[in-house]
Amino acid sequence: MTTRSAPEPTRPLPSLAGEVADKPKQPVTARGERTRSALVAAARRVFERDGFQESRLTDITAEANCSTGTFYTYFQSKEE
Template sequence: MSQRGQRTRSGLLDAARTVFEREGFLDARITDITDAAGVAHGTFYTYFTSKEEIFREAVRLLGETMLDEAKPASSVQAQSVEARISEANRAFLRSYQSHAPMIALVEQVATFDAEMREFRRQSREVFVRRVERQIRRLRADGDVDVVLEPRYAAEALCSMVERFAYVWMVLGEDYEHDAALHTLNVLWCRALGLGDPPI
């Protein structure tokens, strides 16, 4: 694909996300997307076959972005395990908040679209397996006496933070940021037999 074609495709994806967040998935139209992108209606079909396809591609890019954004800064790696957990949760919540409107749409579409539901499951799996590997390393290194089975511990801890973020940032529950983050960090650390994280 030419550079111009790549720019047009990226412009359509940016426009699609804007339209989906504004109109919702069901009410968004391809003409809304092409109007927002400033291209002719027929141009859309050069790059995508349907509204569903461009939505799935936008969601795939969202998953990549969030996975990258949820990584704590490299400077944190030299700190305590508790501090690393705290910073990882902080990074995840920051990323979640910036993408909350699109995440809400993903949750909605996954209730009636089997392909999106499977994609949603696979995207979550990446985060869970990352946490599972970290728990297994902690146990192997003897840093903590982890009595929980790593896979289920990772599933439960990720679900806790993810659902908390959904209630907070999508449903609009009024939580105080620092208190909410600290609570999640304490629960996470204590579940693994660690000390309390830094405030």
């Protein structure tokens, strides 16, 4: 009879840039901070207008006038 051991806790995988993959990049420039703030403000407007469940990432990025790739520079998901 063999006993199972508890699974090992998972650790975040490093990204290609050497950063931890589950930690979003924080802006280091004034422009980056403005972009991130614009995304947060756009998300609030879209959530208020459409509701969280019905909101799409493309709606948020269009409202903020930026690309989806830019969104993922600062956030991993809509939930974040």
